[in-house]
Amino acid sequence: MDMVNVKINGIAVSVPADATVLEAAKTAGVDIPTLCYLKDINEIGACRLCLVEVSEGGRPFRMVTACVYPVSDGMEVKTNTPKIIASRKMNLELLLSAHEKKCLSCVRSTDCELQKLCRDYGVDENAFENAKNEKKSLDVSTAFLVRDNNKCILCRRCVAACRDMQGIGVIGANNRGYDTEIGAFFGKNLADTSCVSCGQCIVACPVGALYEKDDTAKILAAIADPTKHVAICCAPSIRATLGECFGMEPGTDVEGKMVAALRRVGFDGVYDMNFTADLTIMEEATELLDRIQNGGKLPMMTSCSPGWIKYCEHYFPEMTDNLSTCKSPQQMFGAVYKTYYAQKHGLDPKDIVFVSAIPCTAKKFEVGRADQNAAGVPDVDIAVTTRELGRLIETCGIDFKALNDEKFDNPFSVGSGAGVIFGATGGVMEAALRTAAEVILGKPLEKVEFEDVRGTEGIKRATYKLGDNTIRVAVASGTKNAKKLLNAVQSGEEQYEFIEIMCCPGGCVNGGGQPLQPASVRNTVDLRAVRAQVLYTADKKMDLRKSHENSMIKTIYDEYFGKPGSHKAHEILHTSYVKRGL
Amino acid sequence: MxxxxxxxxxxxxxxxxxxxxxxxxxxxxxxxxxxxxxxxxxxxxxxxxxxxxxxxxxxxxxxxxxxxxxxxxYSQFSLNPKGEVAIAVCLGTACYVKGSGGILDKISSILDLAVGETSRDGKYSIEATRCIGACGLAPVLTINNEVYGRLTVAQVEGILKKYM
Incomplete structure (x- = not known):
């Protein structure tokens, strides 16, 4: 790559010729504020907060937007002149003129990117009083999301996340000028579109215009009700992220503190969803081998990610028979708890409130799906995201960082390393391969790591020779990559026996329910990799690394299900799908 | 709009x-x-x-x-079909200063129909247009291809009656 020399505030740097002024400034250690900019996702120069003055070829300085303006050799850039600061300030004041300024009660108070900029630039929130402040109605139609366009600043980050990153595009900018509003086709409610509930729009939003439906009050009410038995299970990936809600560095493993905190919130049981990740593997690996040996529908596709399931039902309805019929680990847990555990402990399933703590907004949709009620009541009653869990712990006045580590409750305290890596793209595939390979080979693996399916790449492909069998596998994360992969499968261009798909890019560690990080962090840190590393490190440290070696898994099959894929297992642990279409 | x-x-x-x-x-x-x-x-x-x-x-x-x-x-695209009685009121500068805004409001209230919409039965539609080049007749409206000029709000009801 050709390099060019530029000066940023007098600091000389050499940068690639195709760099933007924003990237060049970063090299010089100079921060330029941004708001609508999300690296690789939304680069449109719309908010005009990144204004800088540039001079090229000795010509006079003029203002440009640093996030999209390319550097040129000999360019001089000034990022903090009084003129620039005054312009940024006025642009913020103009944004505020159409923004509902209810900051005290806003879900994003103190972590709002607009609020921070307003503080940095000392804006007058009433500089431009809005003459036309008509209240816009909230979209609360879906199970997982609230859209409050009164707070929307039209940065388009959610639109780009939905359309360009996920390849879905159910939201966009409608109408024009002052009437512009982000919404769906013909102003429909989001629930009436083919939205998959991934929640990546929430994670992209810099302000409080998009947020998850908060179910923490329901949990506290259930705990306060003496007639209810309230249990919670924690998804693999949230131990890698919950610390971020309390200001800890991304990539900190807080499993022990999380368990301690939830016990103090008052749950009757705090369990590890890694256990049902293992159970999923037992059922799914059995299903895969059965399909391969008995001419079943192939490729088989994983079914752990409810956003992916909904995507398949809307966009590839002709492929729903390729989906594994296994319920997701969340739903399996609730189902096992309200059948096996309830019977064993003399509990009426109606008196159990089963909560799952998950990195995912689509799981809020999943709990309401049909054919997810093994005990005649919904398998899972409440699904709360990592963000809500953080809020719940704060509401209960628990000093998270000061807690000593505690262990999950028995009998669902045991999860394998295969279970914990479920939270990252490729993890379910690797976990399934560890078990399927040993079943096929009939002997222990020399090496349990399947490294070809690891990493944050959007699509990964590998072929494994297991005895006389060759298994061709593919892994995709993010629905845009899923679409690419499935198109190649449908055209016959690529052939596989087993495909893992996760709805969110990078998998659950980057789920729509994970802690929010501002663009300043998202643009410089690969959260997907940093968070996934926690899971792979945890796996590596364990003695138990294969699902079928989990002692509790053996017990539950001995005592209850018989064997994987049994009639009883099918009744309780498997489900069915709907062809939704567009 | x-x-x-x-x-x-x-x-x-x-x-x-x-x-x-x-x-x-x-x-x-x-x-x-x-x-x-x-x-x-x-x-x-x-x-x-x-x-x-x-x-x-x-x-x-x-x-x-x-x-x-x-x-x-884009303003060139319409989400509504033109009605059998397609009413267009000019909001160009000349018509506007001569009171076409009031005329538009009156039509809207008589037909109980917002500007840019078409009645459910497809009979009436109201549209606000830019200058139609008849400034000498301001304020002016057209119904289908007929032009009505030098209007007052009081005349509106009588004109509409012809199409009801």
Whole structure:
């Protein structure tokens, strides 16, 4: 790559010729504020907060937007002149003129990117009083999301996340000028579109215009009700992220503190969803081998990610028979708890409130799906995201960082390393391969790591020779990559026996329910990799690394299900799908 | 002006659909084909209802919302069919200073219909137009192809009666 020399505030740097002024400034250690900019996702120069003055070829300085303006050799850039600061300030004041300024009660108070900029630039929130402040109605139609366009600043980050990153595009900018509003086709409610509930729009939003439906009050009410038995299970990936809600560095493993905190919130049981990740593997690996040996529908596709399931039902309805019929680990847990555990402990399933703590907004949709009620009541009653869990712990006045580590409750305290890596793209595939390979080979693996399916790449492909069998596998994360992969499968261009798909890019560690990080962090840190590393490190440290070696898994099959894929297992642990279409 | 979806039932024909498909096929490989396709579709149907926009999105592989976003951005596109009685009030500078805004409001209140909309039965539509070049007659309105000039609010009811 050709390099060019530029000066940023007098600091000389050499940068690639195709760099933007924003990237060049970063090299010089100079921060330029941004708001609508999300690296690789939304680069449109719309908010005009990144204004800088540039001079090229000795010509006079003029203002440009640093996030999209390319550097040129000999360019001089000034990022903090009084003129620039005054312009940024006025642009913020103009944004505020159409923004509902209810900051005290806003879900994003103190972590709002607009609020921070307003503080940095000392804006007058009433500089431009809005003459036309008509209240816009909230979209609360879906199970997982609230859209409050009164707070929307039209940065388009959610639109780009939905359309360009996920390849879905159910939201966009409608109408024009002052009437512009982000919404769906013909102003429909989001629930009436083919939205998959991934929640990546929430994670992209810099302000409080998009947020998850908060179910923490329901949990506290259930705990306060003496007639209810309230249990919670924690998804693999949230131990890698919950610390971020309390200001800890991304990539900190807080499993022990999380368990301690939830016990103090008052749950009757705090369990590890890694256990049902293992159970999923037992059922799914059995299903895969059965399909391969008995001419079943192939490729088989994983079914752990409810956003992916909904995507398949809307966009590839002709492929729903390729989906594994296994319920997701969340739903399996609730189902096992309200059948096996309830019977064993003399509990009426109606008196159990089963909560799952998950990195995912689509799981809020999943709990309401049909054919997810093994005990005649919904398998899972409440699904709360990592963000809500953080809020719940704060509401209960628990000093998270000061807690000593505690262990999950028995009998669902045991999860394998295969279970914990479920939270990252490729993890379910690797976990399934560890078990399927040993079943096929009939002997222990020399090496349990399947490294070809690891990493944050959007699509990964590998072929494994297991005895006389060759298994061709593919892994995709993010629905845009899923679409690419499935198109190649449908055209016959690529052939596989087993495909893992996760709805969110990078998998659950980057789920729509994970802690929010501002663009300043998202643009410089690969959260997907940093968070996934926690899971792979945890796996590596364990003695138990294969699902079928989990002692509790053996017990539950001995005592209850018989064997994987049994009639009883099918009744309780498997489900069915709907062809939704567009 | 925010565009409102129509309440008039869609009455597209098979012939219109074939014509639309030919149009889309002709633009299949053009970059930025959505604009000419929407313009052509509006010529075929007279407006761009939900059914037509869905068809375009499916056929072109473009998210429905993106089609809708473009159709609501440009003022040349209409989500409502013209009524059998198509009323257009000029809001050009001359007409406006001579009081065409009040005339528009009066028509809107008599017909109980907002500007840019078409009545559910498809009979009336009201549209606000830019200058139609009849400033000498300001304020002016047209109903179908008939021009009414030098109007007062008081005359409006009498004119509309002729079409009821």
């Amino acid at each position: 925010k565009k409102k979806p129509t309440t008039v039932a869609f009455k597209g024909t098979h012939e219109q659909e074939l014509e639309l498909d030919r149009l889309i096929a002709a633009h299949k490989d053009d970059p930025g084909a959505l604009m000419p396709v929407l313009q052509g579709a509006q010529e075929i149907y007279g407006y761009l209802p939900e059914e037509v926009q869905r068809h375009i999105g499916l056929a072109m592989g473009i998210p429905f919302e993106q089609v809708y976003g473009v159709s609501t951005f």
